[in-house]
Amino acid sequence: MNIDIILQNILNPPILFFFLGMLAVFFKSDLSIPQPLPKLFSLYLLIAIGLHGGYELSQSGIDLYIFKSLGLAVFMATLVPIYSYFILRMKLNTYDAVAVAATYGSISAVTFITGITYLQTIGVEYGGYMVAAMTLMESPAIVIGLVFATIFAKNSNNENSNEKSDEKKSTDWKEILREAFLNPSVYLLVGALIIGILTGQKGWDSMEPLFGTLFKGMLAFFLLDMGIVAAKRIYELKKLGVFLIIFAIAMPIFNAGVAMSLAYFFDLSKGDAFLLALLSGSASYIAVPAAMRLSVPEANPGIYLPLSLAITFPFNISLGIPLYYYFINILWG
Numbered sequence: 001m002n003i004d005i006i007l008q009n010i011l012n013p014p015i016l017f018f019f020l021g022m023l024a025v026f027f028k029s030d031l032s033i034p035q036p037l038p039k040l041f042s043l044y045l046l047i048a049i050g051l052h053g054g055y056e057l058s059q060s061g062i063d064l065y066i067f068k069s070l071g072l073a074v075f076m077a078t079l080v081p082i083y084s085y086f087i088l089r090m091k092l093n094t095y096d097a098v099a100v101a102a103t104y105g106s107i108s109a110v111t112f113i114t115g116i117t118y119l120q121t122i123g124v125e126y127g128g129y130m131v132a133a134m135t136l137m138e139s140p141a142i143v144i145g146l147v148f149a150t151i152f153a154k155n156s157n158n159e160n161s162n163e164k165s166d167e168k169k170s171t172d173w174k175e176i177l178r179e180a181f182l183n184p185s186v187y188l189l190v191g192a193l194i195i196g197i198l199t200g201q202k203g204w205d206s207m208e209p210l211f212g213t214l215f216k217g218m219l220a221f222f223l224l225d226m227g228i229v230a231a232k233r234i235y236e237l238k239k240l241g242v243f244l245i246i247f248a249i250a251m252p253i254f255n256a257g258v259a260m261s262l263a264y265f266f267d268l269s270k271g272d273a274f275l276l277a278l279l280s281g282s283a284s285y286i287a288v289p290a291a292m293r294l295s296v297p298e299a300n301p302g303i304y305l306p307l308s309l310a311i312t313f314p315f316n317i318s319l320g321i322p323l324y325y326y327f328i329n330i331l332w333g
Helices: 003-012 011-027 037-060 065-087 094-105 108-121 130-138 140-152 163-182 184-213 215-239 242-265 270-281 287-295 301-333
Strands: none
Touching: 003 011, 003 108, 003 301, 011 108, 011 215, 011 301, 037 108, 037 130, 037 184, 065 094, 065 130, 065 140, 065 242, 065 270, 065 301, 094 242, 094 287, 094 301, 108 130, 108 184, 108 215, 108 270, 108 301, 130 140, 130 163, 130 270, 140 287, 184 215, 215 301, 242 270, 242 301, 270 301, 287 301
């Protein structure tokens, strides 16, 4: 792979701010982002990407190609947690395997946003409907994880459970389904997407100064904070084993490869194929960990959170993006 492709991604101001945040922790600097602000940056990025995606969708309309793209996205979001679970069961117990598989079956919105920024930098077009694909890919893994936890942990410690625990279980199902389909990131993305579709060109023109022009600056702030958070989680990696560390890098590459093959077979455009591969190769560190904490409390957050946040996320935004694009470029020309 040409070193220029890697440098083009890493020497991008928002990416450099991510590493600046990591270095602040390694050098024991007191740098920190005051607590309410990271949440504001997250909300900003979700609104910006949803609005722009809705605007693009209003311009292109919905046709067979778009349904095909969205169908592939849902298929990948369903397939990845299933085979990931059976791979992870070779080394992990049922609960931890379920949580890690769900984490890697879902997606990272910030990785997607960074990928879009990369495509814009190199001038490759993509469809705004891929925002809808991202939204659809967030929840299936949570539901599959819950189903697997119920099926495979059946004969676990709860043999002497009574009616009361059954009642609690049904309450948990209700909560987790609510978390899967109405968690804040999904809700805001879908809402912003719909607003973008309804308001179209006129709406986007009025919002563009805030959600278009300032986008990269806000992404830099967000990634600076993510760098600080990720570096703090790196210290937890010593507890994980070689198998899991290899999994956190090899599985995203494998998932992206499966998505690329499907995208090539179904004739997606270069930009859309890249984003589908990037989404399939990303891992959730917000929605799924929150859902797993609620639905599978037996799973160890010290495993699934550092894997996605301290290994897969930095790998994807620094090396994964140019790597996936390199292979996309070979296939699509």
